[in-house]
Amino acid sequence: xxxxxxxxxxxxxxxxxAANTGFMLICSALVMLMTPGLAFFYGGMVRVxxxxxxxMMSFISLGIVTILWVLFGFSLAFGTDIGSVxxxxxxxxxLSGIGLTQLWDGYTIPVYxxxxxxxxxxxxxxxxxxxxxxxxxxxxxxALFITLWVTAVYFPVAHWVWGAGGWLFxxxxxxxxxxxxxxINAGAAALGVILVIGKRVGFKxxxxxxxxxxxxxxxxxxxxxxxxxxNAGSWLGNDDGxxxxxxxxxxxxxxxxxxxxxxxxxxxxxxxxxxxxASGAVAGLVAITPSGGSCSPxxxxxxxxxxGLVCAMAVGLxxxxxxxxxxxxxxxxxxxxxxxxxLVGFFATGGVQSDAAGLFYGGGLEQLxxxxxxVFSVLAYSLLASALLAFLLDKTIGMRVSEDDEVxxxxxxxxxxxxxDFSGAGGxxxxxxxxxxxATAVQDSKKVDA
Numbered sequence: 001x002x003x004x005x006x007x008x009x010x011x012x013x014x015x016x017x018a019a020n021t022g023f024m025l026i027c028s029a030l031v032m033l034m035t036p037g038l039a040f041f042y043g044g045m046v047r048v049x050x051x052x053x054x055x056m057m058s059f060i061s062l063g064i065v066t067i068l069w070v071l072f073g074f075s076l077a078f079g080t081d082i083g084s085v086x087x088x089x090x091x092x093x094x095l096s097g098i099g100l101t102q103l104w105d106g107y108t109i110p111v112y113x114x115x116x117x118x119x120x121x122x123x124x125x126x127x128x129x130x131x132x133x134x135x136x137x138x139x140x141x142x143a144l145f146i147t148l149w150v151t152a153v154y155f156p157v158a159h160w161v162w163g164a165g166g167w168l169f170x171x172x173x174x175x176x177x178x179x180x181x182x183x184i185n186a187g188a189a190a191l192g193v194i195l196v197i198g199k200r201v202g203f204k205x206x207x208x209x210x211x212x213x214x215x216x217x218x219x220x221x222x223x224x225x226x227x228x229x230x231n232a233g234s235w236l237g238n239d240d241g242x243x244x245x246x247x248x249x250x251x252x253x254x255x256x257x258x259x260x261x262x263x264x265x266x267x268x269x270x271x272x273x274x275x276x277x278a279s280g281a282v283a284g285l286v287a288i289t290p291s292g293g294s295c296s297p298x299x300x301x302x303x304x305x306x307x308g309l310v311c312a313m314a315v316g317l318x319x320x321x322x323x324x325x326x327x328x329x330x331x332x333x334x335x336x337x338x339x340x341x342x343l344v345g346f347f348a349t350g351g352v353q354s355d356a357a358g359l360f361y362g363g364g365l366e367q368l369x370x371x372x373x374x375v376f377s378v379l380a381y382s383l384l385a386s387a388l389l390a391f392l393l394d395k396t397i398g399m400r401v402s403e404d405d406e407v408x409x410x411x412x413x414x415x416x417x418x419x420x421d422f423s424g425a426g427g428x429x430x431x432x433x434x435x436x437x438x439a440t441a442v443q444d445s446k447k448v449d450a
Contacts (some may be wrong), residue, residue: 016101017108020237024113030229031120035062035127037226041219041278042131044212045327049409050135051211051419057130057142064146065123070095073122074115076155081165086156105164107236117233118158125154125182129386131327132190135200136406139414141399145389149189153385157181157378173374174348174356174367176246177234179290179341180378187334188379190325192387197399199324201406208326213274220278224254227285231292235353242293242353249292250285253304257284260308268312276312279332283311286336291344294354299347306343307336338375345371 039058043051065073072093079089091097095115104114126146133142160166161173161181168180175181202208210216232247261280262272287307288300295303315331318324325331345368350357357363393399400406405413412418 014103014106014108016103016110017237017239020108020239021110021113023238024109024117024233024236027229027233028113028117028120030226031117031124031233032062032226034120034223034226034230035059035124037219037222038124038127038131039219040215041223041282042134042327044215044217044219045131045210045275046134047208048211048419049411051215052411052415052417053139054130054134056139056415057133057137058127060139060143061123061127061130061146064143065126065150066119068147068150069115069119069122073150073155074118076151077122077158078115078118078163081159081163084165084167084170085160087159087163087165104236108239109236114236117236118162121178121182121230122150122154122158125178125186126150126189128183128186128329128333129190129193132194132325132329133197134326135410136197136400138397138399138401141393141397144397145193145393145399148389148393149386152389153189153382154181154185157185157382160378161374168374168377171370171373172356172367173370174294174344174354175290175341175374176293176353177231177289179286179337180374183286183289183333183337184341184375184378185382187330187332187337188382189386190329191323191334192383192385193390193399194323194325196387196390196394199322200326201403203324204319210275216278217274220281224281224285227254227289231289235293245297245352246292248297249295249300250288252297253288253292253300253307254281254284256301256304257281257287257308257311260305261312264309264312279315279328280308280312283307283332283336286311286333287340287343290337290341291347294344294348294352294356294358296347296349296352299349303340303343303347307339310339311336334379338379341371341375342368345369 035058039055042058043054046054074095075089075092076087079087079092081087098111100110102111103109104111126149158181160168161175162169227250228247231250232243235243235246237243258277258280261276261283265276266272284304284307287303291303292300311332314335315328317331344358346358346360348356348358348363348367349361350363356367358367359365390399401410401413
């Protein structure tokens with residue numbers, strides 16, 4: 001090779017960008033915030049006797065998945081490809097063989113930054129599953145399930161979708177930020193587990209309303225905020241404007257989905273509810289996650305509106321088919337993820353993240369076919385693998401608390417705590433006033449007896 005060619009290649013090689021590195025660290029922190037946001041979102045939706053358990057089911061993922069990711073998860077997901085189904089690189093084991101300024105291949109950010117950004121995705125994905133299992137799962141069994149699930153399901157699927165050499169990645173399936181690897185994966189897993197462990201005591205009989213809608217709205221707001229890092233950060237830089245398009249499309253689709261859900265509620269039930277607003281927003285965030293890097297803002301409006309309407313209808317399917325999806329993980333994350341991933345095949349313009357165009361932009365059915373393969377392969381694998389893991393755990397250590405413990409409240413049984421302690425709140429009446437009232441009642445009783 002001529003010396004001039006070598007010089008040109010050296011000049012074209014990526015160099016570390018402080019701006020992109022800082023941007024990606026901020027995005028990583030935003031994605032981390034989504035897991036506590038999810039905890040509040042789910043924690044407010046359950047009955048008061050289960051709210052701490054719901055918070056903990058999300059928080060424990062921050063601990064377990066972080067350690068597994070460092071030990072071997074990053075290597076399995078993003079190491080050198082083995083057979084298009086899994087990765088492995090010894091220098092990624094323990095993240096010990098990586099240089100401080102070693103760049104992620106083809107990008108201007110360090111490997112460490114990419115690893116920590118992807119870690120936050122790995123953390124929130126199993127936490128999403130927990131909403132379907134509210135009120136009835138042993139905390140120890142849940143912790144072990146997370147350990148097994150991310151190892152056997154999330155890490156391989158992340159490699160399929162995003163890893164160099166992964167079979168869906170090489171096929172050309174578009175998943176900008178996790179429609180398949182995160183939302184379909186988690187939603188299908190939730191369905192698989194609840195089919196194994198069964199329904200809550202009192203399902204379809206007892207009222208199971210959210211105990212704190214303000215917590216639900218707070219959680220939804222934190223999720224919406226953090227999702228900008230989740231989506232815009234997935235381009236791994238900020239040099240060409242594609243991340244900015246994704247940021248805008250995230251806001252646009254979320255707004256459209258919230259309005260569509262509320263409109264459906266008003267027509268169907270006669271009211272605009274806060275729970276509907278929060279759920280609609282999340283449905284839009286889910287649907288735009290795989291598709292927002294390939295569509296225009298007008299396309300994002302359509303995708304969000306479709307997701308808001310269809311997911312609002314889908315959450316009622318559990319009553320029709322009899323599966324107890326406590327907090328509508330299947331209706332929002334599975335259905336929303338499927339919609340967002342498939343709609344790429346219709347709304348991809350061919351002028352944003354790639355030149356792949358959807359049906360509405362002259363691309364025919366080719367991209368839709370690829371998206372369908374990605375959607376249903378991840379759905380099937382996660383559903384079956386998750387059901388098998390739940391079955392094995394249920395038959396060995398047991399997945400569910402006892403019926404008595406479930407009725408009395410899983411917070412007290414599993415965590416020895418309650419979410420709210422009113423014992424010291426008083427009633428606005430002094431002890432002296434209470435004593436006087438008691439004495440008066442005694443005197444009145446004596447008069448009656450006389």
